[in-house]
Amino acid sequence: xxxxxxxxxxxxxxxxxxxxxxxxxxxxxxxxxxxxxxxxxxxxxxxxxxxxxxxxxxxxxxxxxxxxxxxxxxxxxxxxxxxxxxxxxxxxxxxxxxxxxxxxxxxxxxxxxxxxxxxxxxxxxxxxxxxxxxxxxxxxxxxxxxxxxxxxxxxxxxxxxxxxxxxxxxxxxxxxxxxxxxxxxxxxxxxxxxxxxxxxxxxxxxxxxxxxxxxxxxxxxxxxxxxxxxxxxxxxxxxxxxxxxxxxxxxxxxxxxxxxxxxxxxxxxxxxxxxxxxxxxxxxxxxxxxxxxxxxxxxxxxxxxxxxxxxxxxxxxxxxxxxxxxxxxxxxxxxxxxxxxxxxxxxxxxxxxxxxxxxxxxxxxxxxxxxxxxxxxxx
Numbered sequence: 001x002x003x004x005x006x007x008x009x010x011x012x013x014x015x016x017x018x019x020x021x022x023x024x025x026x027x028x029x030x031x032x033x034x035x036x037x038x039x040x041x042x043x044x045x046x047x048x049x050x051x052x053x054x055x056x057x058x059x060x061x062x063x064x065x066x067x068x069x070x071x072x073x074x075x076x077x078x079x080x081x082x083x084x085x086x087x088x089x090x091x092x093x094x095x096x097x098x099x100x101x102x103x104x105x106x107x108x109x110x111x112x113x114x115x116x117x118x119x120x121x122x123x124x125x126x127x128x129x130x131x132x133x134x135x136x137x138x139x140x141x142x143x144x145x146x147x148x149x150x151x152x153x154x155x156x157x158x159x160x161x162x163x164x165x166x167x168x169x170x171x172x173x174x175x176x177x178x179x180x181x182x183x184x185x186x187x188x189x190x191x192x193x194x195x196x197x198x199x200x201x202x203x204x205x206x207x208x209x210x211x212x213x214x215x216x217x218x219x220x221x222x223x224x225x226x227x228x229x230x231x232x233x234x235x236x237x238x239x240x241x242x243x244x245x246x247x248x249x250x251x252x253x254x255x256x257x258x259x260x261x262x263x264x265x266x267x268x269x270x271x272x273x274x275x276x277x278x279x280x281x282x283x284x285x286x287x288x289x290x291x292x293x294x295x296x297x298x299x300x301x302x303x304x305x306x307x308x309x310x311x312x313x314x315x316x317x318x319x320x321x322x323x324x325x326x327x328x329x330x331x332x333x334x335x336x337x338x339x340x341x342x343x344x345x346x347x348x349x350x351x352x353x354x355x356x357x358x359x360x361x362x363x364x365x366x367x368x369x370x371x372x373x374x375x376x377x378x379x
Contacts, residue, residue: 284315
């Protein structure tokens with residue numbers, strides 16, 4: 001009996017040992033397989049962010065602008081008492097001065113097209129870009145810009161080959177995805193920061209130095225550090241593709257930045273490559289949505305429609321008779337629920353196409369007609 005008991009114990013031990021060996025082998029195989037699958041997304045044997053920076057750095061540029069300042073417009077210069085006490089210390093009023101600004105951009109074509117923010121080059125009299133591998137800054141021409149989109153395209157003519165950044169698909173982004181920002185914050189060239197996509201579709205309003213309010217409706221929120229000077233630089237995914245254009249930082253908290261989805265500029269780039277210009281339909285009106293305060297002030301039944309805030313001189317809107325504080329309710333009998341409807345309808349029109357606009361003015365419904373124009377290259 002004792003021998004039988006010992007024999008059974010030994011058999012059990014053998015089975016247990018075999019079982020442990022099998023489980024260990026399966027575990028190692030499973031871990032290796034997981035590591036191989038995971039390596040395809042976030043490599044652990046190398047610094048993915050350093051690789052992205054090395055591969056894309058030459059495609060990121062520093063944008064420097066000069067704006068002439070008319071000192072004769074300074075009210076102090078026309079004050080005889082001020083000039084009596086301080087005049088000798090001031091430059092002559094008829095001598096223009098220049099104010100320098102800077103931002104970032106990235107190269108999108110071998111032809112020399114560079115994407116940046118409109119607010120980086122707004123009202124610039126002179127634009128230059130600093131490109132890795134070039135001894136001196138290169139003069140750049142603003143070939144297209146749009147205030148509402150806050151996007152601009154520059155063009156440089158150079159003989160050297162340029163490093164072109166590949167455009168990704170911003171529609172595929174998810175909160176939590178890795179993101180890398182490259183730019184020139186506070187003038188520190190080619191600064192690399194990394195973080196994650198925090199949220200998508202963020203709307204924000206930013207006051208400009210001209211007193212206008214720029215409304216963004218579809219921004220990428222990120223926690224990668226961006227600062228003044230990063231504007232216009234690329235936001236990249238871990239494949240090194242551009243997924244956004246770094247644009248703004250939150251004044252209410254640290255570590256909150258925003259980027260324009262790259263898909264909003266793709267059509268512009270393709271059209272420039274194909275035709276050398278951008279032809280977009282244009283009405284020439286600035287507007288805003290209607291909130292409860294505006295509804296009550298104008299004694300409206302609801303918040304549907306858009307409020308006209310002004311028209312561009314000699315634009316289709318001005319020629320049609322649209323006025324400030326008109327409320328656009330319909331275009332070609334299509335209801336205008338809000339600002340997105342107006343933008344979409346106009347963008348789908350052809351240059352030269354006539355449209356019928358119904359507005360509310362002073363409580364009365366009026367109809368006017370406009371002919372869609374071509375959006376100016378610079379606005």
